[in-house]
Amino acid sequence: MATPVLRVENIVKRFVTGSASITAVDHVSFTVAQGEVLAIIGPSGCGKSTLFNVIGGLAGSDEGRVIVEGRTLSGPDPAIGMVFQEESTFPWRTVADNVAFPLEVAGVARTERLKRVHHYLELVGLKGFEQHHPAQLSGGMRQRVAIARTLAFGPKVLLMDEPFAALDEQTRLLLGDKVLQIQQALAQTTLLITHSIAEAVQLSDRVLVMTYRPGRVKRIVDIKLPRPRTAEIIGSKDFGLYVAEIWNDLRDEASLGMKDAEAKLPQAE
Amino acid sequence: MSGRPLAEAKWLPATLGLGGLASALALAELLIRLDWVSRFIVPLPSEVLVSFERIIVEEDVLSRFLATAGEALAAAFLVTLIGVALGVFLHRHRLLRSACESWVAGLAAAPLVLLYPLFLVIFGRNALTIVMIGFVSGLPPAILKTVEGLSGTRKVLLDVGRSFSLSPAQLFWKIQFPSALPVIFVGVRLGLMFSLINIVGVEFLINFGGLGQIVNELAERYDLAGMYAAICFVILVSVCFFFASERLERWLLRAS
Amino acid sequence: MAAEGLMISRVALLRLAIIASTLLFWEALAESGLLFRDVVPSLFKIAHALGHLGANADFYANLSATAVEVGVSLAIGGSVGVAVGLLLGGSRLMGRAFEPYIHYLGPTPKIIFFPVMIMWFGIGPGSKIAMGAISCFFPVALITAAGMRQIDQVLIRVGRSFRASTWQMVTKIYFPALRHPLLNGLRLGFGVSVIGVLLAETKLSNRGLGFMVMQSYSQFDMPGMYALLLVVFSLAIMVNSLVSQLGGLEVPNH
Numbered sequence: 001m002a003t004p005v006l007r008v009e010n011i012v013k014r015f016v017t018g019s020a021s022i023t024a025v026d027h028v029s030f031t032v033a034q035g036e037v038l039a040i041i042g043p044s045g046c047g048k049s050t051l052f053n054v055i056g057g058l059a060g061s062d063e064g065r066v067i068v069e070g071r072t073l074s075g076p077d078p079a080i081g082m083v084f085q086e087e088s089t090f091p092w093r094t095v096a097d098n099v100a101f102p103l104e105v106a107g108v109a110r111t112e113r114l115k116r117v118h119h120y121l122e123l124v125g126l127k128g129f130e131q132h133h134p135a136q137l138s139g140g141m142r143q144r145v146a147i148a149r150t151l152a153f154g155p156k157v158l159l160m161d162e163p164f165a166a167l168d169e170q171t172r173l174l175l176g177d178k179v180l181q182i183q184q185a186l187a188q189t190t191l192l193i194t195h196s197i198a199e200a201v202q203l204s205d206r207v208l209v210m211t212y213r214p215g216r217v218k219r220i221v222d223i224k225l226p227r228p229r230t231a232e233i234i235g236s237k238d239f240g241l242y243v244a245e246i247w248n249d250l251r252d253e254a255s256l257g258m259k260d261a262e263a264k265l266p267q268a269e
Numbered sequence: 270m271s272g273r274p275l276a277e278a279k280w281l282p283a284t285l286g287l288g289g290l291a292s293a294l295a296l297a298e299l300l301i302r303l304d305w306v307s308r309f310i311v312p313l314p315s316e317v318l319v320s321f322e323r324i325i326v327e328e329d330v331l332s333r334f335l336a337t338a339g340e341a342l343a344a345a346f347l348v349t350l351i352g353v354a355l356g357v358f359l360h361r362h363r364l365l366r367s368a369c370e371s372w373v374a375g376l377a378a379a380p381l382v383l384l385y386p387l388f389l390v391i392f393g394r395n396a397l398t399i400v401m402i403g404f405v406s407g408l409p410p411a412i413l414k415t416v417e418g419l420s421g422t423r424k425v426l427l428d429v430g431r432s433f434s435l436s437p438a439q440l441f442w443k444i445q446f447p448s449a450l451p452v453i454f455v456g457v458r459l460g461l462m463f464s465l466i467n468i469v470g471v472e473f474l475i476n477f478g479g480l481g482q483i484v485n486e487l488a489e490r491y492d493l494a495g496m497y498a499a500i501c502f503v504i505l506v507s508v509c510f511f512f513a514s515e516r517l518e519r520w521l522l523r524a525s
Numbered sequence: 526m527a528a529e530g531l532m533i534s535r536v537a538l539l540r541l542a543i544i545a546s547t548l549l550f551w552e553a554l555a556e557s558g559l560l561f562r563d564v565v566p567s568l569f570k571i572a573h574a575l576g577h578l579g580a581n582a583d584f585y586a587n588l589s590a591t592a593v594e595v596g597v598s599l600a601i602g603g604s605v606g607v608a609v610g611l612l613l614g615g616s617r618l619m620g621r622a623f624e625p626y627i628h629y630l631g632p633t634p635k636i637i638f639f640p641v642m643i644m645w646f647g648i649g650p651g652s653k654i655a656m657g658a659i660s661c662f663f664p665v666a667l668i669t670a671a672g673m674r675q676i677d678q679v680l681i682r683v684g685r686s687f688r689a690s691t692w693q694m695v696t697k698i699y700f701p702a703l704r705h706p707l708l709n710g711l712r713l714g715f716g717v718s719v720i721g722v723l724l725a726e727t728k729l730s731n732r733g734l735g736f737m738v739m740q741s742y743s744q745f746d747m748p749g750m751y752a753l754l755l756v757v758f759s760l761a762i763m764v765n766s767l768v769s770q771l772g773g774l775e776v777p778n779h
Contacts, residue, residue, distance in 0.1 A: 285619075286626065380757065383757060473636055485640070497641070503637055
């Protein structure tokens with residue numbers, strides 16, 4: 001395996017509520033190699049989103065470091081491009097202007113900007129929609145705009161937090177194909193955070209399974225499915241075996257989470 | 270339930286509305302002609318219709334309209350500039366906002382137009398008094414909606430900006446402000462409505478300036494048909510203004 | 526919790542500071558004599574005028590005259606507004622036929638109808654009540670109609686499925702479901718009917734708070750005018766927030 005582009009070292013993140021302190025992320029370490037896709041999977045409440053914010057630099061951590069190509073990051077950094085779970089396109093900008101946004105902010109010249117916008121819109125399959133506003137597009141198309149916007153900035157690492165969470169099953173599969181295609185074309189180092197086992201197996205080279213509260217690394221599974229892949233892979237026997245294997249790891253954690261949620265509900269006598 | 274398909278027909282509601290209006294006018298015409306209603310209290314609708322031309326030619330409605338429009342424009346400029354600026358200021362200073370937002374909301378509920386005798390003393394009986402009344406009455410909604418819009422910006426949009434390492438000023442001008450614009454526009458539009466209403470009202474009350482004054486003058490001259498026609502004209506102007514601002518808002522918001 | 530408490534006390538402190546510095550600035554301006562005499566009267570003069578107002582039987586007579594006019598106008602304009610709103614909101618056809626007129630007539634300056642109202646109802650309280658009633662009719666009708674349309678259709682189907690009579694439907698389903706819009710209509714209706722009545726009083730009358738404001742204007746009694754305006758604004762804001770709290774409504778925000 002090539003040298004790691006992203007190195008996450010011993011991240012610890014605690015939250016203080018009143019007098020109690022809850023450890024959300026507990027000494028999480030891993031690396032992602034050049035051109036690799038690593039998926040982080042865990043039950044809801046395992047601190048996935050906290051980890052996303054820490055690695056992206058939107059939140060600080062209590063311990064640990066995030067290193068990209070040997071450089072320790074502090075705060076948001078152009079080396080890491082974030083794609084968010086929620087609808088995040090700017091409704092007041094056209095598709096092209098959305099993609100141009102980070103370039104505009106960085107002061108990239110207009111001709112260069114137009115060139116890159118054109119390139120990345122073509123890559124995500126939205127050529128011809130430059131002058132549309134996000135409200136005129138479907139949810140899947142809007143998420144592609146968000147991905148193109150992040151890629152246009154040329155990040156070393158693409159960091160995505162459940163990017164397909166708001167979409168329906170079929171759109172999710174097709175968009176997964178698209179992401180695979182783009183990732184292979186750019187050899188884009190990618191870190192994908194998800195709660196969907198199928199999505200993790202479909203898209204990634206390795207899957208990191210997290211424990212439920214405090215969030216620790218439980219296991220890392222190598223996905224030795226052939227590349228290039230398409231959504232067809234979900235029909236294969238190996239795919240099923242990987243899903244079953246990961247579910248085996250995840251089941252206990254998920255049921256812990258469910259018990260916790262039920263315990264919080266007020267109950268009648 | 271049998272009414273439903275009828276109600277779906279496009280022409281029916283409009284016809285019913287216009288028909289209702291026309292028959293109410295016809296009924297008034299009839300009652301007055303039969304002397305059941307005194308024509309010294311209510312003029313014949315047909316007379317009012319005829320006086321429209323007289324009003325427009327003799328009373329120089331166009332220049333009156335321009336006078337009112339000028340006052341409204343000045344007030345609109347002040348409301349937009351100062352209202353939005355104050356809203357931004359309140360939003361950026363959290364403590365100040367917690368202290369003052371409910372005061373502004375209180376002012377929005379107060380009959381501010383009653384300040385006009387005070388303004389007469391301060392500014393004199395001139396256009397400035399009228400503009401200031403328009404400004405003061407339009408200010409609270411512009412401030413309140415600006416604050417509301419700015420604090421309603423979705424967190425993820427700000428996160429996108431932060432992930433691209435935007436400076437605080439860039440975050441504000443490139444993300445927060447444009448995302449708040451639709452709500453800010455609603456506030457400015459509300460403010461302008463209040464401004465226009467009160468500007469015409471005060472013109473009438475202090476007998477000075479544009480359209481409001483015509484109504485007062487004709488009433489004092491006891492020109493009944495003319496007065497009704499002038500009232501209709503004022504109503505027409507404000508309906509047009511309201512309609513146009515509504516359309517403009519829809520057009521501006523079509524993207525989001 | 527501690528941080529919250531700290532925040533609240535800091536807000537209270539800031540409010541006090543703002544009020545104190547405004548008053549100080551005002552007083553300094555009054556003493557400086559930079560502006561025309563009494564445009565900015567001394568706080569002591571205003572306080573004196575407030576005290577005078579409180580001890581003045583005339584003031585209470587005028588206050589109650591205005592209160593009665595507002596109350597009656599609210600009763601008339603409000604009940605007609607609710608009736609029309611129910612009709613327009615309840616029938617798709619009626620709503621689409623007539624609501625646009627009310628929608629577009631709503632934000633027009635009502636005070637210009639005053640000369641007509643004088644001819645119809647005389648120069649006494651009648652014309653002021655009419656002004657208040659016209660003013661409050663529009664927001665009440667529009668809010669009631671919108672409220673009717675927003676009633677969850679399931680509630681109506683539930684009522685029908687239990688074979689509720691029309692009267693039972695109105696009292697047990699429609700009115701409880703319309704509680705918020707009705708109170709909100711009352712709040713907005715009160716605000717505009719106060720404006721309608723007071724403005725009419727300033728134009729032509731011999732009693733009421735609007736008349737008193739004009740009296741102080743014509744006598745150039747600036748402290749008296751400030752005192753009156755303070756009282757009128759405080760009363761209006763108080764009634765508004767009282768109605769809001771009554772219905773557990775959101776803080777008024779249009």
